[in-house]
Amino acid sequence: xxxxxxxxxxxxxxxxxxxxxxxxxxxxxxxxxxxxxxxxxxxxxxxxxxxxxxxxxxxxxxxxxxxxxxxxxxxxxxxxxxxxxxxxxxxxxxxxxxxxxxxxxxxxxxxxxxxxxxxxxxxxxxxxxxxxxxxxxxxxxxxxxxxxxxxxxxxxxxxxxxxxxxxxxxxxxxxxxxxxxxxxxxxxxxxxxxxxxxxxxxxxxxxxxxxxxxxxxxxxxxxxxxxxxxxxxxxxxxxxxxxxxxxxxxxxx
Numbered sequence: 001x002x003x004x005x006x007x008x009x010x011x012x013x014x015x016x017x018x019x020x021x022x023x024x025x026x027x028x029x030x031x032x033x034x035x036x037x038x039x040x041x042x043x044x045x046x047x048x049x050x051x052x053x054x055x056x057x058x059x060x061x062x063x064x065x066x067x068x069x070x071x072x073x074x075x076x077x078x079x080x081x082x083x084x085x086x087x088x089x090x091x092x093x094x095x096x097x098x099x100x101x102x103x104x105x106x107x108x109x110x111x112x113x114x115x116x117x118x119x120x121x122x123x124x125x126x127x128x129x130x131x132x133x134x135x136x137x138x139x140x141x142x143x144x145x146x147x148x149x150x151x152x153x154x155x156x157x158x159x160x161x162x163x164x165x166x167x168x169x170x171x172x173x174x175x176x177x178x179x180x181x182x183x184x185x186x187x188x189x190x191x192x193x194x195x196x197x198x199x200x201x202x203x204x205x206x207x208x209x210x211x212x213x214x215x216x217x218x219x220x221x222x223x224x225x226x227x228x229x230x231x232x233x234x235x236x237x238x239x240x241x242x243x244x245x246x247x248x249x250x251x252x253x
Contacts (some may be wrong), residue, residue, distance in 0.1 A: 037125070048068070052103060056103075062092075069090050079186075081111055081112045082111055085109045088106045088107075090104075107127045107128075107129070157244075159244055165243070167234070167252045174249065178212075179212050180210065181231075184208075197226060210227040
């Protein structure tokens with residue numbers, strides 16, 4: 001005959017409840033990982049959209065919109081747990097109702113986050129972003145890529161915003177030896193090493209850094225003393241408006 005004891009009852013209850021507790025912990029961990037992946041994708045998408053908004057008022061920025069889907073896809077794949085990313089329905093500077101200069105796109109992606117017990121397939125996700133370009137008031141006018149291609153290209157020049165009075169061509173010898181303001185990306189990290197003086201290795205992706213593209217090997221913080229003079233690109237008309245004169249050496253154009 002079977003004899004039920006108190007110790008045997010506790011063991012039986014533990015055998016039933018413990019697997020449920022383990023399953024619950026795994027489920028919560030799984031949901032947290034999925035949420036983090038979704039937040040990462042959305043954060044990158046919004047950040048890229050923000051940069052596209054800021055640059056929309058310049059011809060160079062509008063031209064960059066053509067490769068925006070490709071750049072966004074590559075950044076998401078590099079900085080998230082997504083194995084597959086597709087940018088769909090990208091629309092640039094369009095009008096809807098009373099809103100003009102809208103930008104929208106959809107991100108479809110698969111998260112490499114398999115459930116450790118039964119589910120081992122990538123999880124599908126979808127995010128939609130709608131924003132407006134920082135171009136001021138220009139209502140009821142829709143611009144497409146064909147129209148952008150017909151627009152006259154503005155001339156880009158280079159200036160020293162903190163220590164200069166001249167504007168220069170890109171191939172000017174003054175520009176070649178100066179640091180250039182840029183954004184820290186995976187590509188920058190591959191090509192350049194962090195500066196040991198300003199400890200730029202602690203900077204996160206997307207931070208503003210300075211590089212000597214023609215003769216440097218490191219990327220620097222903005223306050224690094226190595227970067228005494230840096231250059232930025234600007235439209236020639238804007239440089240003239242700010243009081244810059246053409247460089248005597250290169251002519252500025």
